[in-house]
Amino acid sequence: MRPSDFYSRFPLAHTFSIVARDPQSGWMGVAVQSHWFSVGSIVAWGEAGVGVVATQSMVEVSYGPRGLALMRVGLSAPVALEALLQMDEGRDVRQVAMLDAQGRVAVHTGVRCIEAAGHYQGDxxxxxxxxxxxxxVWPAMAEAYTSTHGDLADRLLAALEAAQAAGGDIRGQQSACILIVKGERSERPWEGVIVDLRVEDHPQPIAELRRLVTLHRAYQEMNAGDAHLAEGRVEAALEAYRRAAEMAPHLDELPFWHAVTLAEMGRLEEALPIFKQVFARNPDWADLLTRLPAAGLLRQDETMLQAILAQRTG
Known part of the structure; x- marks a missing residue:
């Protein structure tokens, strides 16, 4: 096989990444940044209750699904990675890290990976x-991960930011990804994904990824509010809605539904100022409001509806 034939088979996702497990929650995550379009679609792999994989350099994508398959049937991350490396004629240009649900880690940096190249394996x-x-770069990532307080997403992002601050990819920045899964398996695998966010092409992908994580948390608060409301925990729901709106003050969506909930509960005086702010930014929300009673999302109360619509300024 000619060298050109060999390299044409593999995406050139030269990059920096981290795989990690939070010992308190059992959550596992992988985060990555590269000067390569849509790096997350080829480098980052994970499955709840099984493990996570980062496959990079001259990427053999199959390390992701095949590594997860081996860990799924009980092989540890070190055994799974070694088995795949033994079958790979291109192992010298691969860089792969695997972590299983018990927190066991394995990492390989091929001797022909482009410098500067290396890894650090911690607990x-x-x-x-x-x-x-x-x-x-990689020592800075390890230091940031181990010294940062916060949840797993905070620590993964800190590692990426430290890598960039230490020089990062010699080509610059383009895309980034963060994937976090639960530590327990589920018959409903979609429920095992905690965070799955990608920045496909951006001049500052790590900063954009952090913005998306904050936005993701805001919507998680909104979902938590809905869950509280379904259980009859009204005050807890309203507090969750308030936190969501504070996290993403530029969004109309979150305060709108907060106000709808207040109105539905008979707390119209609290809802009206919120509606007024939302309608001032985008009057189409007032049009949407009129459609909610037919969908069962707001009680049919003409007096209440007119009071809300009166908050329109134009």
């Missing part, structure tokens, strides 16, 4: 990088 995590501006 329940691994950071790895290739084609970096300098060899300071």
């Amino acid at each position: 329940g995590f691994s950071v790895q990088a290739n084609m970096m501006k300098g060899a300071e």
Whole structure:
């Protein structure tokens, strides 16, 4: 096989990444940044109750699904990775990290990965990088991950930010991804995904990824509010809606539904100022409001409806 034939088979996702498990929650995550379009679609893999994988450099994508398949049947991350490496004639140009649901970690940096390339394996995590501006990148990632307080997403993002601050990919920035899954398996696998966010093409993908994580948390609060409401915990629901709106003050969606909930509960005086702010930014929300009673999302009360619509300013 000619060298050109070999390399044409594999995406050139030279990058820095981290795989990690939070010992308190059992959640597992992988985060990555690269000067490559849509890096998350080829590098980051994960399955609740099984593990996570980062496959990069001259990427053999199959390390992701095949690694998860081996861990799913009980192989540890080190055994699974070694088995796949033994079958791969291109192992010298691969960089792969795997972590299983018990927190066991394995990482491989091929001897022909483009410098600066290397990895650091710690307790329940691994950071790895290739084609970096300098060899300071992966130690900086490890330090940031271990010293940052917060949940797993905060710590993964801190590692990416530290990598970039230490020089990052010698080519620059383009895309990033964060994937977090639960530590327990489920018959409904979609419920095992905690965070799955990608920035496909952006001049500052890590900063954009952090913005998306904040937005994701706002919508999680909104969903929590809905769950509280379904259980009759009205005050807890309203508090969750308030937190959601504070996290994403530029969005009309979150305060709108907060106000709808207040109105439905008979707390119209609290709802009206919120409706007024939302309608001032986008009057189409007032039109949407008139459609809610037919969908069963707002009681049919003409007096209440007119009071709300009176909050329109134009």
